[in-house]
Amino acid sequence: MDMPDLGPLWLTFRLAAITTLLLLLIGTPIAWWLAHTRSRLKSVAEAITALPLVLPPTVLGFYLLVFLSPNSALGGLWLSVTGSTLTFSFTGLIVASALYSLPFMVQPLQGAFEGIGRAPLEAAASLRASPRDAFFTVATPMAARGYLTAIVLSFAHTIGEFGVVLMVGGNIPGRTKVVSIQIYEEVETINYAAAHGLAAILLVFSFSVLLAVYALNRRFPVHVG
Amino acid sequence: MSGDAMTDLSTDVRIRFPAFSLEVAHAFPGQGITALFGPSGCGKSTLLRIIAGFERGARGRISYGDETWLGARAFLPPHRRGVGYVFQDTRLFPHLTARGNLDYAHKRAGDVAARYSFDDVVDVLDIAPLFDRRATQLSGGERQRVAIGRTLLARPRLMLMDEPLAALDTRRKGEIMPYIGRLPDAFGLPVIYVTHALEEVTQLCDRIVALADGHVAAAGGVAETLERLDLANVQGRFEAGAMLTGRIAAQDTELYMSSVDLGTARIEVPQIAVPPGEEVRLRVRARDVSLALTRPEGLSIRNMLDARVLNIAPEAATAFAEVLLDVGGQHLRARVTRAAIAALELREGQSVIALIKAVSFDRQALPRDAPAPG
Numbered sequence: 001m002d003m004p005d006l007g008p009l010w011l012t013f014r015l016a017a018i019t020t021l022l023l024l025l026i027g028t029p030i031a032w033w034l035a036h037t038r039s040r041l042k043s044v045a046e047a048i049t050a051l052p053l054v055l056p057p058t059v060l061g062f063y064l065l066v067f068l069s070p071n072s073a074l075g076g077l078w079l080s081v082t083g084s085t086l087t088f089s090f091t092g093l094i095v096a097s098a099l100y101s102l103p104f105m106v107q108p109l110q111g112a113f114e115g116i117g118r119a120p121l122e123a124a125a126s127l128r129a130s131p132r133d134a135f136f137t138v139a140t141p142m143a144a145r146g147y148l149t150a151i152v153l154s155f156a157h158t159i160g161e162f163g164v165v166l167m168v169g170g171n172i173p174g175r176t177k178v179v180s181i182q183i184y185e186e187v188e189t190i191n192y193a194a195a196h197g198l199a200a201i202l203l204v205f206s207f208s209v210l211l212a213v214y215a216l217n218r219r220f221p222v223h224v225g
Numbered sequence: 226m227s228g229d230a231m232t233d234l235s236t237d238v239r240i241r242f243p244a245f246s247l248e249v250a251h252a253f254p255g256q257g258i259t260a261l262f263g264p265s266g267c268g269k270s271t272l273l274r275i276i277a278g279f280e281r282g283a284r285g286r287i288s289y290g291d292e293t294w295l296g297a298r299a300f301l302p303p304h305r306r307g308v309g310y311v312f313q314d315t316r317l318f319p320h321l322t323a324r325g326n327l328d329y330a331h332k333r334a335g336d337v338a339a340r341y342s343f344d345d346v347v348d349v350l351d352i353a354p355l356f357d358r359r360a361t362q363l364s365g366g367e368r369q370r371v372a373i374g375r376t377l378l379a380r381p382r383l384m385l386m387d388e389p390l391a392a393l394d395t396r397r398k399g400e401i402m403p404y405i406g407r408l409p410d411a412f413g414l415p416v417i418y419v420t421h422a423l424e425e426v427t428q429l430c431d432r433i434v435a436l437a438d439g440h441v442a443a444a445g446g447v448a449e450t451l452e453r454l455d456l457a458n459v460q461g462r463f464e465a466g467a468m469l470t471g472r473i474a475a476q477d478t479e480l481y482m483s484s485v486d487l488g489t490a491r492i493e494v495p496q497i498a499v500p501p502g503e504e505v506r507l508r509v510r511a512r513d514v515s516l517a518l519t520r521p522e523g524l525s526i527r528n529m530l531d532a533r534v535l536n537i538a539p540e541a542a543t544a545f546a547e548v549l550l551d552v553g554g555q556h557l558r559a560r561v562t563r564a565a566i567a568a569l570e571l572r573e574g575q576s577v578i579a580l581i582k583a584v585s586f587d588r589q590a591l592p593r594d595a596p597a598p599g
Contacts, residue, residue: 119316122279125303126310127379128333133304137329141320 005194007174008182009201015090015178016158019097020105023154026098027105032135034106035113049106052099061167064096068168088170093178096168097158104153112146113139145217152213156206234383234417238275238285238295247271247439255383257409257431258416260447262423268439269419273385276417277310278303289383307337309381309414313388315372317360323371324356327378334380341412343378349411350374350404366397373404377412384408384416390425405429427451427468427508448506449556466510467558473501489553492528492581511547514559515580518569528581532557534573539563550579557581 034046052060068075068086078086086092116139124134140147162180169176171185179198186195237250247268253259261269275283278294278301287295294301317326331343347353350370360368369389376384389405390398406429408414418430426433426447433451434444443450448468474486481496485505497505520529532550539546546566550557557579571577 119312119314120318122277122303123310123312123316123318124329125279126277126308126381127330127375128304128307128337129329130304131302133333138318138320142318144320 005182008177008179009198011090011174011177012159012179015093015097016155018094019101019158020151020155022094022098023101023105024151027102027109027150027154030102031106031109032113032139034110036118050103052101053103057100057161057163058167060100061096061164064092064099064164064168068092068095087168088172088176090169090175093165093169093176096164097161100161100164101154101157104157105150108146108150108153109143112143115146116142148213148217152209156209159202159206232290232382234276234287234289236272236276236285236287238272238283238287240271240275240280240283242282245271245439247275249436249439249441251434251441251444253415253417253434254432255415258406258418258429260426260430260433261417261419261436262421262426262433263436263442264421267436269421269436270387271439272436273310273387273417273419277308277385278306307380307382309376309379309384311369311373311376311384311386311389313391315360315368317363317368317372317375319360321359322356323352323358323360323363326360326371326375327352327356330375330377330379334378337380339380341377346374346377349407350377364397365393366400369393369397369401370404373401377408377414381414384414385419386416387419388421389418390420390422402428423451427506466508466513467556469507469509469552469555469557471505471507473497473499473503473505475501487530487553487555490530492530494528509557509581511558511560513582514550514557515582516548516559516561516565516569516571517578517580520578521580524580526580526582530557530579530581532577532579534571534575534577536573537566537571539566550577552579 030045030049034042034049065087066072068078070076070079070085070087075086078084084091086095120138120142121131121134124138125131129137160180161178162184165176165178166181169178171177171181179202183195183198186192186198232255234253234255235251236253239248240246245266245268249268249272261272263269271280274280275295276287281300283295285295286293289306292301293299294306317323318329321329327343327347350373352367352370352374355363355367355371358367360371363371369392373389386405390401393401402425405416405418408416418425420426430447432445433447435442435450448470451466451468469485469487469492471485471487471492473483474491475484476482476496477484478496482493483495483497484491484493485497485507492507494507499505515526516532517529530552532552534548535551535556536549537546538549544562544564545560546563548559548561548566548571550559559579569577
């Protein structure tokens with residue numbers, strides 16, 4: 001009984017991986033637009049994407065609960081199309097995590113794109129590269145370090161979330177019970193050995209990932225300038 | 226001019242920025258090197274960027290042959306214009322090697338017909354030894370050679386160069402300049418060349434478009450345009466001058482002087498190391514030319530030319546005036562005080578003696594077999 005249940009750990013990693021992938025797809029165009037736009041809406045968009053940084057997770061979780069519930073327009077539509085609810089489901093967790101970790105993907109990428117600027121893109125255009133071509137062959141490789149940072153931060157931040165997940169997903173074993181909630185539960189039930197085991201795994205994992213990233217950055221500096 | 230295969234670039238464009246606006250209408254011929262010349266802030270780089278399609282705020286018309294690049298409702302994106310652009314800061318891609326940068330352009334030009342191959346470009350620019358290096362591992366001159374090669378390999382129809390030598394020291398400039406001079410002949414490529422350095426204009430360019438404050442101040446052949454008095458504002462007072470064309474008549478190897486035959490007169494200049502009979506261009510600054518009514522004796526100045534006054538233009542609010550002279554069919558400019566003009570009672574049509582203190586030398590065309598820099 002002292003051995004911790006590892007199911008929530010795998011669920012958490014799966015959630016973090018899917019969320020990070022999803023955020024790569026959503027965050028890249030948002031970051032690109034923010035880095036290059038001259039629109040007046042830029043400040044508004046920046047403020048919105050940064051909101052999850054400052055809002056208490058319970059506030060974000062509460063609004064998500066309201067907007068994803070089957071009684072809401074979005075939640076209702078989802079229920080009628082898929083036959084399942086968004087709240088208290090793994091899918092709902094992905095939606096919530098993506099929103100919650102959005103700034104951790106967008107901000108490093110925006111910084112990287114801004115650092116690259118328009119100059120290399122103009123050079124690419126003068127060499128007959130279309131904007132799409134230039135994005136993939138010039139901007140993306142030049143932003144490699146930004147991507148690495150964004151991916152690591154988004155993944156790590158998703159693993160560490162607690163409040164939003166608890167509000168939106170509840171605590172359903174095998175579906176929405178993530179490792180941070182499990183640790184909380186073990187502590188509440190005074191099962192310190194299990195809590196220790198999970199906490200140690202997370203600690204070692206997080207440290208190893210960060211160490212690997214920093215070491216990689218040192219050994220293979222991105223050639224810029 | 227035979228206008229058969231040459232395609233002209235015609236521009237009638239304007240752009241407005243908070244502190245600067247530009248309005249230019251000019252047709253660039255589809256051959257040779259045209260200088261876009263003027264002081265910094267005159268709009269020459271902006272015009273080049275408008276031609277390339279980098280300035281989305283530009284309005285007006287740009288057409289290349291029968292293609293419309295910019296119109297009331299038309300905008301051809303930069304990557305479809307087939308325009309090569311050499312930047313002052315080279316903009317080599319930092320994540321690729323020199324070879325990677327060249328391949329990037331070469332691959333994307335795939336189906337464009339060109340008269341030259343990858344190896345031609347690499348040979349002419351002598352960049353094979355640099356292939357494996359990254360941009361950060363190249364010197365300024367090497368970087369610019371790779372950048373020029375990369376642009377050539379995109380097989381452009383027109384080459385735009387934005388002060389490609391400005392970031393280089395004098396020795397590197399001398400290394401790169403012959404390569405640029407060869408572009409029109411070796412690659413059949415017209416060039417529009419932005420610069421604020423007069424010596425680059427006289428050494429490299431066939432034509433000049435002088436910009437001042439966002440407008441075309443003068444345009445035409447290099448020699449005749451530089452002679453025009455109203456260019457003083459563009460060139461800056463002490464740079465104003467004229468160009469004399471002649472042939473080397475004799476070399477004095479003991480005193481290190483060359484004698485240049487101007488047609489009706491000869492002048493002696495510090496030795497120019499080209500064989501007798503070869504054509505040279507001499508640049509004479511207006512401030513180095515003095516005037517006399519009769520041939521003076523006992524002067525250190527050796528060059529005294531018979532001249533006729535064509536025009537006298539006093540400079541507003543200064544003590545000076547610029548005198549345009551005819552010297553055996555060529556033009557010369559002299560910058561003298563207005564007081565001197567009054568004292569000598571100079572008038573248009575009058576015969577005078579032009580005294581030339583110093584002469585600088587520009588080669589008109591760089592030989593094709595100029596030694597490659599090591």
